[in-house]
Amino acid sequence: MRMHRGHRRHRVVAAVAAALALSLALAGCGIPEQVTVDAPPQVDRALPEETVQQLQEAVTHAMAAAGASGAIVGVWAPWSGSWVAGHGTQSPTDDTEVSADMRFRAARMTRPMVCDVLFDIADAGTVSLDDSVSDYVPGVPDLDDVTLGQLCDGTSGIGSYSGMLQPLWLSNPSRVWDPRELASYGLGQPRRFEPGTGYADSDAGFLLLGLALERATNSSLSTLLAEHVTSPLGLDATSLPAGSTTSVAADAPVLRGNHSLPGEGGALNCTEPLDITELSPSVGYADSGVVSDIYDLGKYMQALATGALDPEGLDRFDNPLPVYAGAPTWYTADGGAVLAGSLVGQFGSVPGYAVSAWSDPNSGLTVAVVLNNSATGGNVAAYLAWELAAIASKAPPASGETLPEAGLPWTAQQDREVIAKLAVCPIPEAEPQQ
Numbered sequence: 001m002r003m004h005r006g007h008r009r010h011r012v013v014a015a016v017a018a019a020l021a022l023s024l025a026l027a028g029c030g031i032p033e034q035v036t037v038d039a040p041p042q043v044d045r046a047l048p049e050e051t052v053q054q055l056q057e058a059v060t061h062a063m064a065a066a067g068a069s070g071a072i073v074g075v076w077a078p079w080s081g082s083w084v085a086g087h088g089t090q091s092p093t094d095d096t097e098v099s100a101d102m103r104f105r106a107a108r109m110t111r112p113m114v115c116d117v118l119f120d121i122a123d124a125g126t127v128s129l130d131d132s133v134s135d136y137v138p139g140v141p142d143l144d145d146v147t148l149g150q151l152c153d154g155t156s157g158i159g160s161y162s163g164m165l166q167p168l169w170l171s172n173p174s175r176v177w178d179p180r181e182l183a184s185y186g187l188g189q190p191r192r193f194e195p196g197t198g199y200a201d202s203d204a205g206f207l208l209l210g211l212a213l214e215r216a217t218n219s220s221l222s223t224l225l226a227e228h229v230t231s232p233l234g235l236d237a238t239s240l241p242a243g244s245t246t247s248v249a250a251d252a253p254v255l256r257g258n259h260s261l262p263g264e265g266g267a268l269n270c271t272e273p274l275d276i277t278e279l280s281p282s283v284g285y286a287d288s289g290v291v292s293d294i295y296d297l298g299k300y301m302q303a304l305a306t307g308a309l310d311p312e313g314l315d316r317f318d319n320p321l322p323v324y325a326g327a328p329t330w331y332t333a334d335g336g337a338v339l340a341g342s343l344v345g346q347f348g349s350v351p352g353y354a355v356s357a358w359s360d361p362n363s364g365l366t367v368a369v370v371l372n373n374s375a376t377g378g379n380v381a382a383y384l385a386w387e388l389a390a391i392a393s394k395a396p397p398a399s400g401e402t403l404p405e406a407g408l409p410w411t412a413q414q415d416r417e418v419i420a421k422l423a424v425c426p427i428p429e430a431e432p433q434q
Contacts, residue, residue, distance in 0.1 A: 108348030115336030123311035159189030210286025257352020342407030387415035
């Protein structure tokens with residue numbers, strides 16, 4: 001178990017003013033929950049108009065590239081202000097405006113939350129990070145040398161299933177999948193490397209981790225996430241749906257999820273995407289099954305970045321590995337999260353949505369985005385969030401505040417150029433400045 005220097009879990013004894021201000025700004029509710037987030041206090045004002053205009057232009061550009069009719073974005077720069085807004089409409093054929101309070105499938109934001117559960121029950125002695133997966137998921141071959149900790153860190157060498165199965169999800173969205181069946185598609189691929197010797201993205205690994213946590217605790221993963229993550233942080237809009245439900249949320253407004261399919265000539269049909277809002281959460285489960293809203297994602301990312309839920313003595317990001325061979329030194333992964341420059345976060349897609357959220361543990365800069373078209377996967381959402389972070393990092397400080405160092409090894413222009421290259425739908429030319 002990785003027990004070095006680390007962040008301390010902050011159980012409420014007395015709520016400091018800075019933590020209270022942050023909780024109010026991000027969660028939109030009145031009183032702090034069981035766990036407070038030790039981050040810079042959020043200035044209670046809107047971001048300057050010039051900054052908001054740049055952010056808006058970036059969102060519009062990325063929406064066009066991804067074929068998304070709608071988006072929800074939250075940007076929190078503690079020294080300068082915040083900007084949370086819905087953009088566009090529910091679909092090209094539904095002109096209902098998108099609002100910031102709508103819920104959506106949060107895709108891989110699920111991963112670090114599942115790791116939160118693992119670290120917490122390991123701290124309690126229920127499991128060890130070094131336990132074999134086979135101790136808790138019987139009947140699955142060739143997993144004796146894979147540990148629970150490696151499943152979280154992405155160092156198991158196990159393959160992935162989503163690329164093979166997405167056509168089935170799109171054609172039969174209500175089907176309820178057994179996690180073992182989904183994981184079997186990843187397990188059926190050749191092992192990428194010996195466990196613990198490298199990093200490779202594995203959705204099958206997180207499904208196995210979810211099954212192991214349920215077996216070890218005799219509780220459902222939905223219950224475990226509520227007990228160890230959402231309730232301590234007061235994430236009232238965040239949950240892991242269970243059973244045969246296909247709805248994103250029954251008691252809250254929902255962002256419609258779309259997926260553009262190839263049309264005549266092979267190009268994606270950007271004007272008539274498939275509405276895939278109704279989908280069994282079993283396709284994502286412990287990898288990408290969580291539902292949330294933009295406010296909860298912002299608060300959770302600050303909690304993740306600052307280690308608010310981490311047990312005392314745990315150094316969650318003590319052994320980061322390159323996300324891919326030849327990746328920049330600033331782009332690594334560990335502990336169920338991705339580390340990009342000074343930002344800690346995650347990104348990805350689930351049918352209907354592309355989601356990306358990040359936070360800087362030092363400055364408190366936090367960005368969360370969702371696009372309502374999953375045809376580009378999670379990459380456009382990731383680069384959009386990084387572009388927004390680069391813009392917001394230069395937001396002028398409010399009176400009495402100081403502009404912090406950004407620590408971002410990219411520029412907003414670089415990210416915008418990458419988004420243009422990733423575009424699957426035509427991007428309208430910008431109108432000339434008057």
